[in-house]
Amino acid sequence: MAEDHVHEVLLEKPVAGGRSLARVDGRVVLVSGGIPGERATILVEKTGKGVAFGRVVDVLDPSPDRVTPSGDPRCGGLVFAHVAAPRQLDIKRAIVQDALERIGGLRDLPPIDAVASPATGWRLRARLHVQGRRVGFFLEGTHTLCDAGASGQLAPGLLDLAAEVVARLRPEVVPSVEAVLVTQAVSGDGRAVHLELSRPLPRHGEVWSDGAPPDCAGVSAALASSRHPSTIEGDPRVRDAWTSLGLQVDDAVAGIARHAAAFFQGNRVLLPALLARVLGAAADAPRVVDLYAGVGLFGLAAAARGAGAVTCVEGDPISAEDLVANATAFGSRVRAVRGDVEGFVAGEGSRLADACVIVDPPRTGLSPVALGAVAAARPSTVAYVSCDPATLARDLKVLVAQGLAVETVTVFDMFPVTAHVEALVVLRRT
Template sequence: MAQRENGSPRGRGRPGARTSGGRPNRARKARGASRVGTRIEGVVGPVAHGGFCVLRPEEGPVLFVRHALPGERVVAEVTEGADGDRFWRADAVEVLEPSSDRVEPPCAVAGPGGCGGCDLQHVSLPAQRAWKTAVVREQLRRIAGLEDGVAATVQVEAVPVPGRPDDGLRWRTRQRYVDLGEGRTGMRKHRSHEVVEVDDCLIDAHAGSDHVVDGTAFSVAEDGFWQVHPAAPDTLVSAVLEALAPQPGESVLDLYAGVGLFGRFLGEAVGEQGSVSLVEGHPGASSHSVRNLADSPASVHVQAGDVATVLAGRFAAGHVDLVVLDPPREGAKRAVVEQVVARTPRAVAHVACDPAALARDVALFAEHGYRLVALRAFDLFPMTHHVECVALLEKS
């Protein structure tokens, strides 16, 4: 099960599953003849969200191509697609004219047909961060309608692993392998159940997290998730505190609170005259947040349950000064955003692991007069297309 990095599950729907209303998902239309294996030569266009580049051939649908870089001339082999589809997925299996940003992947199974865990090992680290910067900006432009300001100037920041060179390797403190028997391990191919044997994943740190942030130890369930990059908790806490600038005596609402990572430090900032109210959907993680804030100087209120439902039930009703949101990958969505703005906070910090979901939420906040005034993005998942953002929204 995919899980939240700060201590609770990240829910994700299963293809073909029933909706919350009990209706089956709409059946897919009949497809034309498969084009898997078709090879197409062309010049690669801009990056796209999801670890792809866009290639628009002279004929046929657009291709979303992995293992390519903008400006390269490649031979792309279709991996998913059929006649009549709006787009096909493909791998760059030959690079005829390489980009100056291309490097030799450090992992032997990172290329086409190999392990699906890393999207960007063929890209130099500076270019990986430029790639992610372009994606964040484009999602804010296309989805949130933000053409300038902080949306146009954000830069993805490097976050090296403490005590290691900034090489993008050995940062993942929790890794999952497929047991192949006889001591052999493997990892799955991209969008596939097929397994590639992997002796040593190069982003695996081979060490767990100590769950200590700025000298404070956190209680976390043995199977509960924590940020997998060892520098991530300190980095994100610092960014949230800097963005919100909490003052003594203020009230804070911590949503999707996990084990209380942000609530703990916000409680210290608002002090004895302040309050922190935490909502988390996973009961186990919520119980850990009670322990982690047991000695908080602030007044602490913890509620387990679906965030939108809990807020609609008048939990922490009335005005609050500050809100921090750390939703799952799909974002906070309208029901939660409307409950947040109803409490008229002076500032909202939105921690997002998906720039498209962040852009959708930013657009929802804008409907209620809250504008994006600051944004930081962090490269907490090197060699992959993933990026973490901390956005500050204030009432305009």
């Protein structure tokens, strides 16, 4: 199959990355811009071993779910901008089911639930690139800046805050800034900013040309390669009350704080629903162990709801600092471990036995060491939050082989209109 050739194909089924699978002379082509079930003319753009990539150039038999995008889908990763919202959710559900069956070898799965999100205003944190004093996303596959506001993703005021911060920097400071991380509380009451730098800021002298930005709790900065930020204004943390996350708890443990550069789930609308499902899995567990705990969202929420023995483990320096600080309100009921998951399970894997184990790993999934330890410890429950269906399916195959059964599978559309798929799988020991 030659590149730059046009072919007429049937788009057969969805695949990860927002593409559809088609075949040309028996060879698989992964096609962007289509909807499964459509017949279309495609242009083959790239070929490789066993697979080729193409894009739709003309739709011959359009799906009833096809809509007209309001902007450039390449700005903000809006690969499903041409697909009606209900069908987007069906596609993501199908991608998860295919991965669990094909990669995980799992059969007799429960029906996959799906939780929809509004398509706009959902995003409470974002990384925005900086060129000169302009702030925005990069067009997909390029270093060309585009208007992040046109995507509609960001919560009101976040883009304006990023632009205001850059506008107020002294001229000699601006060239050092590669990106701006903006975040807000789920309620929208507080905002903070972190600057990613290509070179250190001057050791002395004022950073701002016109004073610090208003309506911002604080600003930090660090080299893009560093996880040890320095505060340059205020306190660069926001605070989320448990009530804003859907929990009614004792005021003595009112919520959690997180640094602007700390990892946190990005969908302010669906976050309470995701948290509620995870806590449902942890209900009545004698112990809760939250691996990859971040700032403590799941594990500390379980403690706030009354869990008596909670261990949270986090290796990222920024998130771990917040975790330790957030855990202090719970006293001896919560143990916050500052260190990597692999080190923890190597020394204290027995703590996972009969516990509810919560995992929210990076896209690469559980490491072999972590996966082996969880499987061997025989926990009573595993609540697995995943942003990658393939690594999720790979890991579930091992856990199921060790006696855990899939109880529920839920797709949360945490990144609507984009190709990202978030899923929660709850497993129980049979």
